[in-house]
Amino acid sequence: MRHIYCLILCFCPMLVGAQTWEDRSVFGASNPARTLRVLSSTDTSFFAPIIESFLQRQPGLAVEYFVIGTAQIDEIFRAEPSEYDVVISSAMDLQLKLVNDGYGLPIANLGVPDWAQWRDSLYAFTSEPATVVVNRSAFPNGDVPRSRQELIQALRARPELFDGRVGTYDVRLSGLGYLFATQDARASESFWRLMEVMGGLNAKLYCCSGEMIEDLETGKLLVAYNVLGSYVDARETVSDQLEVILPSDFPTTMMRTAFVHVGTTLRGDAEAFVRHLVNLQSALLSPETFPLPRLTSNTDASGQSAITLEPALMTYLDPLKRRTFIKEWSDAIIQ
Template sequence: MTVVKGIIWVCVFIASALVNAKPTKSVPVTLRVFGAAYLSEMKPLLDDFSMRNPNINVQYRWMSSEELDSHIRSGAEPQPDITISSVMHLQLRLVNDGYASEPVQFLDQGTSEHSPFPVWSHWRNALFGFSFEPAVVVFNKAFVQDKEVPTNRTELLGFIRQHSEELMGRIGLFDIRKVGIGYLLWSFERQQARNYGQFLELFNYHYARTFDSTRSMLRALSEGQIAMSYQVVGSYANSWQKLHDDIVVVPMEDYTPVILRTAFINRTTQNTEQAKQFISYLLSSPGQWVMAEQTNMPPIRLDVTGEKSAQYMRQEFADQLKPLPLDVRLLVFADKSKKEIVITEWESALKNYD
């Protein structure tokens, strides 16, 4: 009888302890997202994802594309769980060289004709494009106020010649030796533009200034230090224009290069499921609508509409847009010897660069 009472007492004690015990909160998993995208553009997405996934603590770290590539290849700590960049050739080379996790087939990312994604927006189910971003020419608003703004490259060449004196030392370019997106767009231009050599000649003659970031170039435009910038990522230019109504953003109508901002899961991640959740969110309808409504990064999903969407731009400007291919052709731009040729040609032509 004493034994039975003892057992009952122990059971009551345990039950009481369970009732009175405070529930323990699970510790959020830290997910490191390293990106060459400015935090100001990514913040609405990061905030919305965090609200939907309170068990995941996202740490976002900005790096230049070249720094990001070097950081991952060197194995420097900490390594990211997810890597984001618009510099497509470096992203594709990292994936091709084995720095991404095993291929992942996301439920909402199928390859059938009913998929909400263009078939060219992902590669090997390891690298995923989530935005569709034209490169543009940007002018200082005051400079073009009483001028006819050029809308194609032939007109732009004539515009530079016509206003030669005013543009002396006031044309902005990316320093392609330091800026990954600048190198990528310049290399693509080299393939596409019939008047590529004429631009090189004019940029050199006018002592074109070089910049190592989009922000520094747009700031120089706003301040009137330069009058025009060539090949700027449109999302950044549009974001700047919203805050500083002193620039004019012009996509060239003869052709407009389009880059994809891409993401992949790093092979070193210890948080595979959380990383999958983040990529799934970027590709999801809610995530893409956040992009459409709260950022200047055009969403890539075909079922997200509006003037800033890839679907709208492809319908309205199909003949004008030239997306860079997200496939092995990009590896040509990543080839070291090829890059040396492009940069040597650029340096030789732009002898007067700043």
């Protein structure tokens, strides 16, 4: 019988055992013949049913699933690439750079559209827009802002209410937050105006969507910017309390991507895992079996689509450009 058990980190003698993980779990048989090691930024609760469905056809295999932030994934993997077989992250730019640097193993014939793969090595398997999430108590008359400009106006109109109760990613620490911020800035100047307004309201900065949602639920936050809406949807207890808004002015839609480490010793199992992620897109599955948003091009009326996997995505990873962007962002939001 397959089951899940958590590892006791303090007794692991390996380097990875010293790492502080957000979560670390093993799926599969207690005494497996092989163990596939997956490094990911997606919460275990979302991936558990996906891994379980994969293991149904993989006797003798276990999956060790490590969860940590997007920026930390890049650092940890580059430091010890031999420790992991598959890398999954929503920070598309960092993933693209890893594959571009030669860490990805090409996998042929996956049937993924060109816009959702890079060099037959990096494959997208979900897409999801960044959203604004609000606590409805801040908008009792239902006048919830539907665009970035409306959000700016709402925050300016009632600074005494929103002071210290708005939040977003700390782009210095979050790879996904940095990706969203740079793409927002490329799309519209309203991003910088919004950052200045939030900075004037003593914005709180976060590593991840989950922590923002928790503070929205308790009322510590009333507005959170660039949150993954699926993390709100997964919490049925907050459905009446929080509202997820997809800004009407322009979408910023990321794709979760996966690649197989070129140095894996479990090539067949690792390739099969990535194929499983891709094949789930065409399967008729319930949200309980595949709880993540499906992969779509997300093209809006203006023709703007999801952030694409292309070399331009690495522009803001240039050290000078990154320092310049973070300085401008810090000047705007840390006042």
